[in-house]
Amino acid sequence: MSLIPPASIITLTTDFGASDHYAGAMCGVMLSINPQLRFVDITHQINSYDLTDAAYTTDAAYRYFPAGTIHLIVVDPGVGSGRRAILACCGNYYFIAPDNGVLSAVFMQEEDVSVFEISETKYFLQQVSATFHGRDIFAPAAAWLSTGIEPASFGKQITDYKLIDLPQAQLKEPDIISGQIIKVDKFGNMISNITYQDIESAKKKWGKQKFIIELGEAKITNLIQYYAQAKDKQPCALFGSSGYLEIVIKQQRACDILGISVGQHIRLIYL
Amino acid sequence: MSLIPPASIITLTTDFGASDHYAGAMCGVMLSINPQLRFVDITHQINSYDLTDAAYTTDAAYRYFPAGTIHLIVVDPGVGSGRRAILACCGNYYFIAPDNGVLSAVFMQEEDVSVFEISETKYFLQQVSATFHGRDIFAPAAAWLSTGIEPASFGKQITDYKLIDLPQAQLKEPDIISGQIIKVDKFGNMISNITYQDIESAKKKWGKQKFIIELGEAKITNLIQYYAQAKDKQPCALFGSSGYLEIVIKQQRACDILGISVGQHIRLIYL
Amino acid sequence: MSLIPPASIITLTTDFGASDHYAGAMCGVMLSINPQLRFVDITHQINSYDLTDAAYTTDAAYRYFPAGTIHLIVVDPGVGSGRRAILACCGNYYFIAPDNGVLSAVFMQEEDVSVFEISETKYFLQQVSATFHGRDIFAPAAAWLSTGIEPASFGKQITDYKLIDLPQAQLKEPDIISGQIIKVDKFGNMISNITYQDIESAKKKWGKQKFIIELGEAKITNLIQYYAQAKDKQPCALFGSSGYLEIVIKQQRACDILGISVGQHIRLIYL
Numbered sequence: 059m060s061l062i063p064p065a066s067i068i069t070l071t072t073d074f075g076a077s078d079h080y081a082g083a084m085c086g087v088m089l090s091i092n093p094q095l096r097f098v099d100i101t102h103q104i105n106s107y108d109l110t111d112a113a114y115t116t117d118a119a120y121r122y123f124p125a126g127t128i129h130l131i132v133v134d135p136g137v138g139s140g141r142r143a144i145l146a147c148c149g150n151y152y153f154i155a156p157d158n159g160v161l162s163a164v165f166m167q168e169e170d171v172s173v174f175e176i177s178e179t180k181y182f183l184q185q186v187s188a189t190f191h192g193r194d195i196f197a198p199a200a201a202w203l204s205t206g207i208e209p210a211s212f213g214k215q216i217t218d219y220k221l222i223d224l225p226q227a228q229l230k231e232p233d234i235i236s237g238q239i240i241k242v243d244k245f246g247n248m249i250s251n252i253t254y255q256d257i258e259s260a261k262k263k264w265g266k267q268k269f270i271i272e273l274g275e276a277k278i279t280n281l282i283q284y285y286a287q288a289k290d291k292q293p294c295a296l297f298g299s300s301g302y303l304e305i306v307i308k309q310q311r312a313c314d315i316l317g318i319s320v321g322q323h324i325r326l327i328y329l
Numbered sequence: 330m331s332l333i334p335p336a337s338i339i340t341l342t343t344d345f346g347a348s349d350h351y352a353g354a355m356c357g358v359m360l361s362i363n364p365q366l367r368f369v370d371i372t373h374q375i376n377s378y379d380l381t382d383a384a385y386t387t388d389a390a391y392r393y394f395p396a397g398t399i400h401l402i403v404v405d406p407g408v409g410s411g412r413r414a415i416l417a418c419c420g421n422y423y424f425i426a427p428d429n430g431v432l433s434a435v436f437m438q439e440e441d442v443s444v445f446e447i448s449e450t451k452y453f454l455q456q457v458s459a460t461f462h463g464r465d466i467f468a469p470a471a472a473w474l475s476t477g478i479e480p481a482s483f484g485k486q487i488t489d490y491k492l493i494d495l496p497q498a499q500l501k502e503p504d505i506i507s508g509q510i511i512k513v514d515k516f517g518n519m520i521s522n523i524t525y526q527d528i529e530s531a532k533k534k535w536g537k538q539k540f541i542i543e544l545g546e547a548k549i550t551n552l553i554q555y556y557a558q559a560k561d562k563q564p565c566a567l568f569g570s571s572g573y574l575e576i577v578i579k580q581q582r583a584c585d586i587l588g589i590s591v592g593q594h595i596r597l598i599y600l
Numbered sequence: 601m602s603l604i605p606p607a608s609i610i611t612l613t614t615d616f617g618a619s620d621h622y623a624g625a626m627c628g629v630m631l632s633i634n635p636q637l638r639f640v641d642i643t644h645q646i647n648s649y650d651l652t653d654a655a656y657t658t659d660a661a662y663r664y665f666p667a668g669t670i671h672l673i674v675v676d677p678g679v680g681s682g683r684r685a686i687l688a689c690c691g692n693y694y695f696i697a698p699d700n701g702v703l704s705a706v707f708m709q710e711e712d713v714s715v716f717e718i719s720e721t722k723y724f725l726q727q728v729s730a731t732f733h734g735r736d737i738f739a740p741a742a743a744w745l746s747t748g749i750e751p752a753s754f755g756k757q758i759t760d761y762k763l764i765d766l767p768q769a770q771l772k773e774p775d776i777i778s779g780q781i782i783k784v785d786k787f788g789n790m791i792s793n794i795t796y797q798d799i800e801s802a803k804k805k806w807g808k809q810k811f812i813i814e815l816g817e818a819k820i821t822n823l824i825q826y827y828a829q830a831k832d833k834q835p836c837a838l839f840g841s842s843g844y845l846e847i848v849i850k851q852q853r854a855c856d857i858l859g860i861s862v863g864q865h866i867r868l869i870y871l
Contacts, residue, residue: 067631069624075515076347076618079390082340082371086393089338089369093395096367096638098631100624106516107580119621122628122735124635135580138555188555190570193393244617245648284680284730299732309649309677346786347618350661353611353642357664360609360640364666367638377787378851406851409826459826461841464664 062150064204065126066094071116072132072192073104080190084132084197087183091201098123107135109159109222111320114240116153117163118300125150130200131160138188143176143195144219145203145212152209154200156191159222166224177213227252233264233328239273239320240302246311248273250324252303257326266328271295273305273324276316285309333421335475336397337365342387343403343463344375351461355403355468358454362472369394378406380430380493382591385511387424388434389571396421401471402431409459414447414466415490416474416483423480425471427462430493437495448484498523504535504599510544510591511573517582519544521595523574528597537599542566544576544595547587556580604692606746607668608636613658614674614734615646622732626674626739629725633743640665649677651701651764653862656782658695659705660842667692672742673702680730685718685737686761687745687754694751696742698733701764708766719755769794775806775870781815781862782844788853790815792866794845799868808870813837815847815866818858827851 068088074080081102088095100119104112112133120129134141134156142157148168153161154176165171176195179186181202183194199212227237227250237252261267271278273293280294288294288308293316298304305324306312313319339359345351352373359366371390375383383404391400405412405427413428419439424432425447436442447466450457452473454465470483498508498521508523532538542549544564551565559565559579564587569575576595577583584590610630616622623644630637642661646654654675662671676683676698684699690710695703696718707713718737721728723744725736741754769779769792779794803809813820815835822836830836830850835858840846847866848854855861 065635067635069628073515077372077374078512078514079371079386080514082369083390083393085369086340086390086395086398089398090393090395093336093338097369098624098627098639100621101619103619115621119625119628122625122632124628124632127628127631136557139557187570189567193570241620243620243622244615286678286681296731299729299735344786348643348645349783349785350642350657351785353640354661354664356640357611357661357666357669360669361664361666364607364609368640407828410828458841460838464841 062126064128064152065124066204067096068128068130068200069098069100070130071100071112072102073106074102076102083193087193087197088201091198092204095204104133109133112160113163113224120151128152128200128204130196131155132192132196133160134191137191144173145176145199145209146173147209152203154196157220159220162221162224165221173216173219174209175213175216181212225251227256229260229263233266235260235326237324239318239322239324242313242320246313247304247306248313248318249298249302249304253301254297264328269326269328271326274316274318274322278305333397335399335423336395337475338367338398339471340369340371340398340400342371342383343373344377345373347373354464358464358468359472362469363475366475375404380404383431384434384495391422399423399471399475401467402426403463403467404431408462415444416447416470416480417444418480423474425467428491430491433492433495436492444487444490445480446484446487452483496522498527500531500534504537506531506597508595510589510593510595513584513591517584518575518577519584519589520569520573520575524572525568535599540597540599542597545587545589545593549576604668606670606694607666608746609638610670610672610742611640611642612672613642613654614644615648616644618644625735629735629739630743633740634746637746646675651675654702655705655766662693670694670742670746672738673697674734674738675702679733687716687718687741687751689714689751694745696738699762701762704763704766707763715758715761716751717755717758723754767793769798771802771805775808777802777868779866781860781864781866784855784862788855789846789848790855790860791840791844791846795843796839806870811868811870813868816858816860816864820847
């Protein structure tokens with residue numbers, strides 16, 4: 059179990075968007091419990107109800123924060139139902155989220171994981187709605203945790219927390235790495251689940267280094283290091299800042315030009 | 330008059346959007362006056378010039394903040410004209426806004442209300458533009474207030490502050506509750522102005538509990554408690570986190586599917 | 601060289617959008633170095649790769665912050681290439697940015713400018729990616745600067761920093777001020793690069809005060825002081841909050857109605 063004391067920093071990752079009062083109300087609830095808190099928005103633009111998007115986004119950001127940071131993730135299609143609320147101590151960080159798999163990527167990364175159900179109602183808002191546990195349960199739990207309340211005080215430790223399948227790239231015969239697009243970023247860059255480690259494994263397994271990339275109808279042969287190396291209008295591949303292979307077109311929205319969205323298969327075919 | 334000392338927390342509710350420097354410049358002005366301030370965005374996506382939207386959004390968020398919080402609302406189509414700037418002490422909170430009715434919902438909620446005109450130019454930015462009082466008047470007033478300047482120092486107390494009509498649901502013969510859609514949220518959920526109290530009043534008045542909901546061409550008979558209870562593709566009704574009846578479709582944008590926007594009439598027809 | 605000590609306030613201006621983890625990860629990196637930091641978003645909605653948009657937006661906001669504020673600007677199409685990272689001390693403010701011209705407007709405004717290359721790798725993140733220097737170089741440099749590290753410690757002083765052409769309005773014969781639209785704001789107001797000073801110069805040079813404005817197919821004759829003075833549906837001109845002439849239509853998106861976008865020529869034709 060983590061022994062790092064919680065920081066007064068709380069990050070927010072939600073699918074609430076920017077046009078409603080939802081995220082603001084959560085911050086108000088938290089400041090009412092701990093006026094010293096500071097907030098960092100990771101994003102409020104997770105695709106509505108999309109647990110996979112939330113899992114990847116959380117994974118891309120959480121480790122860059124100071125030890126003790128409390129990461130609050132509210133993508134919660136099951137709000138009001140029997141799904142549990144959880145507090146997870148994972149390595150140097152704390153996570154507060156619904157028990158619906160949004161923390162799966164973190165659970166896969168971190169070795170030192172303890173998870174507690176959040177069931178102690180004295181840490182809830184006085185009146186709990188059936189539709190906004192972000193404000194009524196998750197936010198107050200995060201704020202109370204930041205004041206030094208022990209994780210075990212929120213509820214019993216559990217081990218059957220939910221995990222969702224986050225698709226991994228696979229090495230397939232004959233000599234193909236098979237993956238998929240897991241994210242399209244603001245620039246229209248398409249991020250796959252193929253890692254540098256997958257390329258290394260392929261090299262070791264098949265003794266080959268040369269491949270072409272197949273994505274929809276495009277065949278991509280240029281592997282570059284940074285965006286400015288790309289030739290105008292030509293789709294290129296590079297390893298992005300989270301360690302995943304991504305497909306880009308120089309200063310253009312590759313996803314629109316190639317007509318690709320999240321879930322599309324991508325294959326590295328070794329020659 | 331409120332005796333709660335102002336907190337160093339300022340919330341922002343504007344129609345400035347996220348692509349311009351407007352909100353950032355306001356924060357800069359405030360930090361120049363009080364470097365200890367912390368900001369919470371409620372939203373900058375109020376529909377342009379929409380006082381009703383601003384009034385509802387402010388109402389949904391303000392009470393979740395610590396006592397003494399200063400709520401800054403800048404939706405200001407009359408900027409530069411004769412409309413006044415006001416500082417309102419309402420219960421445990423302070424509000425800084427143009428005197429155009431954006432605080433109407435707060436004025437209706439709170440019993441203890443004192444309103445002051447903001448006219449003392451020494452609390453303005455040195456040069457006041459005719460088009461951006463958010464930066465030049467409202468932001469500096471909020472920041473000076475946070476430093477402990479008395480509300481009465483900003484200008485004379487007034488009682489003729491502006492109120493706008495926020496439509497209330499009505500019980501009509503024969504046995505109908507008549508309301509309207511006042512907000513569509515990021516998920517496409519359509520929030521009406523019908524409250525749980527309206528349902529209770531109808532029950533008492535007419536001795537009836539069963540109703541069907543008419544919204545545009547849809548007839549809705551399912552009243553559920555939380556989103557996950559909805560059956561796929563079927564419009565349902567529930568009481569949302571602000572206490573209003575809302576119409577939803579499970580994990581879909583009900584507003585798009587039903588073709589409904591803000592202002593649409595909604596009727597509960599008792600059987 | 602600026603002797604103002606750096607504040608614990610960092611502003612962010614990027615083209616990262618709101619849907620990815622990029623800005624959040626930068627804040628995490630900075631808080632890991634200096635947990636006392638507070639952030640103000642200017643905007644993350646700079647048009648992708650648009651150095652001119654970033655230069656104008658930075659210029660419109662930076663001077664409203666307390667002396668010592670560190671302005672972090674990451675619009676960086678050349679990330680990973682040979683382009684330098686710079687730390688600029690300009691008057692009362694610090695700027696951290698790629699050396700690609702995004703600071704051109706600031707360099708034109710401020711008389712007291714010293715610029716340092718950021719090359720000392722001990723102030724970088726331990727592992728530097730080729731695609732996200734915002735997180736790996738610019739953010740840590742800003743945070744280290746905020747802790748009191750001397751600007752000269754980051755690298756050698758340079759004078760050949762890059763400047764981009766920011767188009768200035770011009771007085772042309774016969775009796776025309778020729779400019780262009782440099783920004784369309786959230787309200788659809790079209791901001792030109794024509795300043796009040798340009799109008800004063802024209803008056804002095806040509807002894808004339810009366811002009812009509814030509815923008816696309818529109819001829820505009822109404823010069824007003826604030827938005828509410830505009831007559832319904834009629835395009836009007838006024839001097840906006842940053843001192844530039846802008847073309848507006850009362851409570852409507854003038855850019856859409858007139859079919860105008862950034863770069864469009866605008867002419868004041870003196871009569």
